[in-house]
Amino acid sequence: MSAVATAPRPPVRRRAPDVRRWVTSYVMLAPALVLFGVFVLYPLVGAVRISLTNSSGIGQATFVGLGNYRTLLSDGVFWKAALNTVLLAVVSVPVSVGIGLGLALLLRDRLPGRGLFRALFLAPYVISGVVVAMTGRWIFDENVGIVDRALTGLGLPAPAWQSSAPAAAVSVVLVLLWARTGLVVVLYLSALQGVDGDVLEAAELDGTSPWQRLRFVLWPLMRPTTFFVTVLMVIETFQVFDIVWVMTGGGPAGGTELLVTYAYGQGFSARREGYGSAIGVVVFVVVLVSTVLWWRMQRESEEDA
Amino acid sequence: MSNHGTSRPRTSSPRGPSASRRAVLGGAGAGLTAAGLSACSGFSTGSSGSGESGGGGGTEQLTMLTWAGDAEAKAFKALADGFTAQGGPPVKVQVVPYSEILTAVDTGLRTDNPPDLFRVSYTDVGAYRTQKVLADLPDAATLEPSFLPAFWSAVTDDAGTFGVPHHTDTSMVLVNTAAVASAGLGPLPTTLDTAWSWEQFADAVGRVQPSRADTYALAVNWQKAGAYRWLNFVDQAGGRLLSEDLTSAATDDAGALKALTYTRDFFRKGLVPQASSTRGQPASDFFTNQTVAMCFAGDFLLEEIEGAGFEYTATFLPRDVNASADLGGNALVAVDASPRKAQALEFLTYCAQAQQMGEFCSTATVLPTRKDVDPASLTYAVRPDLLPLYVQQATTIREQLVDQVVVPAFSAVNAQLRDRLDEVFLGSAEDAAALAQITDAVQSVLTR
Numbered sequence: 036m037s038a039v040a041t042a043p044r045p046p047v048r049r050r051a052p053d054v055r056r057w058v059t060s061y062v063m064l065a066p067a068l069v070l071f072g073v074f075v076l077y078p079l080v081g082a083v084r085i086s087l088t089n090s091s092g093i094g095q096a097t098f099v100g101l102g103n104y105r106t107l108l109s110d111g112v113f114w115k116a117a118l119n120t121v122l123l124a125v126v127s128v129p130v131s132v133g134i135g136l137g138l139a140l141l142l143r144d145r146l147p148g149r150g151l152f153r154a155l156f157l158a159p160y161v162i163s164g165v166v167v168a169m170t171g172r173w174i175f176d177e178n179v180g181i182v183d184r185a186l187t188g189l190g191l192p193a194p195a196w197q198s199s200a201p202a203a204a205v206s207v208v209l210v211l212l213w214a215r216t217g218l219v220v221v222l223y224l225s226a227l228q229g230v231d232g233d234v235l236e237a238a239e240l241d242g243t244s245p246w247q248r249l250r251f252v253l254w255p256l257m258r259p260t261t262f263f264v265t266v267l268m269v270i271e272t273f274q275v276f277d278i279v280w281v282m283t284g285g286g287p288a289g290g291t292e293l294l295v296t297y298a299y300g301q302g303f304s305a306r307r308e309g310y311g312s313a314i315g316v317v318v319f320v321v322v323l324v325s326t327v328l329w330w331r332m333q334r335e336s337e338e339d340a
Numbered sequence: 341m342s343n344h345g346t347s348r349p350r351t352s353s354p355r356g357p358s359a360s361r362r363a364v365l366g367g368a369g370a371g372l373t374a375a376g377l378s379a380c381s382g383f384s385t386g387s388s389g390s391g392e393s394g395g396g397g398g399t400e401q402l403t404m405l406t407w408a409g410d411a412e413a414k415a416f417k418a419l420a421d422g423f424t425a426q427g428g429p430p431v432k433v434q435v436v437p438y439s440e441i442l443t444a445v446d447t448g449l450r451t452d453n454p455p456d457l458f459r460v461s462y463t464d465v466g467a468y469r470t471q472k473v474l475a476d477l478p479d480a481a482t483l484e485p486s487f488l489p490a491f492w493s494a495v496t497d498d499a500g501t502f503g504v505p506h507h508t509d510t511s512m513v514l515v516n517t518a519a520v521a522s523a524g525l526g527p528l529p530t531t532l533d534t535a536w537s538w539e540q541f542a543d544a545v546g547r548v549q550p551s552r553a554d555t556y557a558l559a560v561n562w563q564k565a566g567a568y569r570w571l572n573f574v575d576q577a578g579g580r581l582l583s584e585d586l587t588s589a590a591t592d593d594a595g596a597l598k599a600l601t602y603t604r605d606f607f608r609k610g611l612v613p614q615a616s617s618t619r620g621q622p623a624s625d626f627f628t629n630q631t632v633a634m635c636f637a638g639d640f641l642l643e644e645i646e647g648a649g650f651e652y653t654a655t656f657l658p659r660d661v662n663a664s665a666d667l668g669g670n671a672l673v674a675v676d677a678s679p680r681k682a683q684a685l686e687f688l689t690y691c692a693q694a695q696q697m698g699e700f701c702s703t704a705t706v707l708p709t710r711k712d713v714d715p716a717s718l719t720y721a722v723r724p725d726l727l728p729l730y731v732q733q734a735t736t737i738r739e740q741l742v743d744q745v746v747v748p749a750f751s752a753v754n755a756q757l758r759d760r761l762d763e764v765f766l767g768s769a770e771d772a773a774a775l776a777q778i779t780d781a782v783q784s785v786l787t788r
Contacts, residue, residue: 092446094471112759177615178555178631197621198614198766284564286619288763303443304565305755305785306467 103313135219157217168281171210200290476500508669519633541658559623567758573599578661752785
């Protein structure tokens with residue numbers, strides 16, 4: 036029996052199905068690879084190339100090597116935008132994940148109108164970011180907005196959402212949470228549906244509290260989803276543009292300037308396309324490195340477990 | 341809690357819902373079909389029915405890229421039709437959103453598929469001019485005497501004239517009639533000679549008492565790309581942002597410092613909303629929702645403000661050493677690389693004639709740039725009582741200021757003005773240090 040099991044198969048009979056499978060795989064992948072190459076890889080290479088020039092967007096550009104990157108090092112606005120971007124990620128991602136998981140656990144029960152709640156939570160994510168931002172801008176308007184009117188009516192101080200940098204940052208974070216927590220909820224709901232109920236039942240029979248079941252049973256089972264959600268949210272945070280651009284334009288006094296809004300402003304408003312591209316390349320590298328590091332940490336953590 | 345898990349299907353992956361291969365293929369097919377359809381129908385440039393005019397489609401058809409509101413689109417169509425009726429080739433007027441115009445033009449230039457003509461703001465002409473994108477106007481010498489010098493200089497340099505100054509607009513002070521009457525301000529200045537001085541203007545603004553805690557006296561239209569309108573104050577004070585040779589930032593300019601102090605006082609004294617800084621909301625929004633009693637606004641906004649539902653009038657910008665107003669409006673330019681350059685230049689010359697300019701200005705509610713177009717002869721549909729005042733105000737657009745806002749790097753200068761003014765208006769630095777902050781930033785983009 037063992038001799039039969041270990042005997043090598045004839046190479047010809049093995050290679051043919053492999054080749055066919057590879058061909059089939061690549062044929063199936065081809066549309067995605069073509070789209071990726073045309074709409075992601077090619078523009079990415081183009082952005083790197085432009086970042087090495089002094090391009091203004093029109094006419095001939097001159098090769099400046101790493102000049103734009105050297106300028107970045109001494110550009111105070113760039114560093115301020117980088118700090119703002121990192122702070123936004125540090126604050127908004129854990130809160131998004133926490134609220135998303137909490138709502139998913141609540142919606143996991145067969146509540147009346149559960150589908151409606153899911154739709155309501157997801158709606159801000161699927162509608163235009165500009166619409167969400169416009170709504171946020173009016174809600175948080177420091178002169179005619181409903182939030183300040185309500186706070187004033189309650190005798191509380193009304194924050195200057197547009198002219199105070201900390202208040203503006205808070206309003207952006209709140210709208211950002213509103214806009215994308217729905218996606219986190221849906222992703223966690225999907226993951227929760229795959230949890231083996233017998234495991235939870237066994238834990239309950241062992242006398243665990245709901246918190247212990249969440250902490251020691253559900254949370255470890257949710258780890259792949261949490262990893263995915265975290266990476267997705269970090270990437271989205273580094274790409275946030277529409278909400279900030281519409282709500283604050285990066286102001287006041289640069290208080291909500293992010294790397295992407297700064298890159299856009301330099302590339303298009305100021306006609307410094309090469310410099311704007313350099314900022315974009317830096318954002319790409321930072322996100323790529325962060326994702327790889329996070330992925331390795333996650334893998335090592337799973338191996339240790 | 342235990343029954344929750346058992347009641348769920350166990351086939352779903354913890355990473356997310358699964359999908360059958362057929363569903364994936366179907367979705368991909370639908371996506372590609374949608375992408376193909378969107379590519380066929382055109383996604384951003386509008387349909388031929390709403391975004392284009394002009395007939396033909398033959399090889400000699402000219403294409404002009406522009407942004408336009410309804411009235412402007414109608415005025416451009418009339419120009420295109422008139423040119424064709426006179427024996428010129430058909431002109432396709434391709435309308436794109438204002439925010440897309442530069443990207444659309446630049447993309448066409450880069451792909452060797454530029455429009456034959458396009459509309460461009462005066463502050464953007466310099467960037468195209470220095471890249472030798474624009475065609476030199478052959479009959480410039482004939483046309484020049486008919487145009488007001490400030491506008492002609494906006495499209496001209498030592499190498500030639502690269503377009504026609506098609507129209508202008510500028511700012512005035514709009515005033516909520518009821519709010520100002522309650523402040524007892526009396527008759528507003530109705531001629532340039534009697535325009536308020538800076539001191540009189542500051543006094544008037546200070547006397548306009550807000551009716552509520554969240555209302556203010558004034559908003560100035562220097563938001564976003566309008567940041568350069570702050571230079572009105574600098575020029576009024578006899579100062580400069582750029583040096584006389586336009587190659588560097590003017591340092592320690594007394595007029596610029598006076599203007600900065602004057603405008604920062606609006607914020608320090610709570611006369612303007614903090615949110616009306618250069619990165620804030622448009623001044624006209626504050627005026628239409630009656631958060632402010634007065635605002636600086638261009639004539640092109642009158643149609644929008646008319647719908648606000650309250651009475652308002654206009655008076656002139658305040659004056660200090662000089663009376664000065666911002667250079668608004670746009671030029672029409674032809675692309676040098678166009679295979680139909682000669683016909684495109686003929687169209688520019690046609691548009692620059694007095695009759696055509698007058699008709700365009702009447703329809704689009706903008707101001708003429710020719711000396712021989714009598715504003716009194718124009719029939720404006722919106723606030724015909726205020727447009728003559730704007731015409732008077734436009735005569736205070738000074739070449740000294742125009743020269744500074746049409747330098748090739750002005751887009752970058754304007755972006756620095758927007759960001760740095762926002763910081764100093766809302767910040768607490770000393771005025772001299774704040775001015776240095778602005779001029780250093782401007783210098784940094786001029787030397788690159």
